[in-house]
Amino acid sequence: MKTKTILIPTDFSVKSLNIVKSALSINDDCELEILLVHGIYLPDSMTDLLLFSKKKLLQDLETAEFRASCQMIASKYESRLLELSLDIFSGYNQSAFENYLEANQIDEIYAPTDHAFKPRHKNSFDMMPFIHRSTTNLVKVKRMEVGENFRQERNELSGLFFSELSSL
Template sequence: MIQRVLIPTDFTVNSLRIVLEYLENSNHQQVELVLTCGYNLGESIGMLLGFTVDDYLAEMQNEDFLKGCEMIKSRFKDRVVEMYSDLMISRNKRYVHNYLKGGQFAQIVLPNIFEFNYTTNCFDIVELMKTSQLSGMPEIISVSMSDEKLQAQDTLDSFFFRKKWRFTYE
């Protein structure tokens, strides 16, 4: 059975460490990963009418982040069925409940210690998930992010070559 898993992100390569820690330390089940960022639309009617998730995601995701996602999918191709990004556009309790229920998430992965580098208009969904007391809330999985030396680096080489992985190029 494939489980859908919500993982918070700020669309930096560094935030993909959460994905790696989860995949390296979880059981060998197949998962669909949804990398989610909180985004505040504001109250302008123009913003609300012209909003499309794809446009905002195209602006927020840089090339290194997308390459990092592809490398993770390639490394864990037997476990990661799908991996994509999404935006949570409100902190409202009912919206969050409906977002989680509609997304049919089985798990939410939250780092114990991690400094997200949010852009303007973004908000922290980690704190939102920790403080939300919703009925039918998915299982919360905590991942340990203790490698402090690597926390401040946001480059692909330091991220993927921190471990002695063997890469083959086909």
């Protein structure tokens, strides 16, 4: 089975994870490595840079609901989803973005058609201008509201875990 690495911009909302599900359904003949990326300018003071931790920043940006939704998707698609990881992009120009894509061996970028940037952090920035100018294949996906399907999947997953516990 063919393997693809896909970059998806994220604002750490559960709604943004619908693009992950779209990428998985579009690429049903591939194993995927998906990199969820958020644009953040690094601090510019020496002290802040010395104390900077990407791991801590990512933990602060994630909500419990977002983390649980990522785990649910990873569990549901474990046979085809090789990796679902989070990262930040902190470059200032198109060249830095292209280098980031090359370093992470990105094959495609999946982005929403109904993009409305919502900063998640005081230093967040919109990555879409970089994405639109990139030479990497861009797949535009219509983002849907989190609705009944998502709630049903979450309830099925919860039911699976709780029924397993009750039989012990």
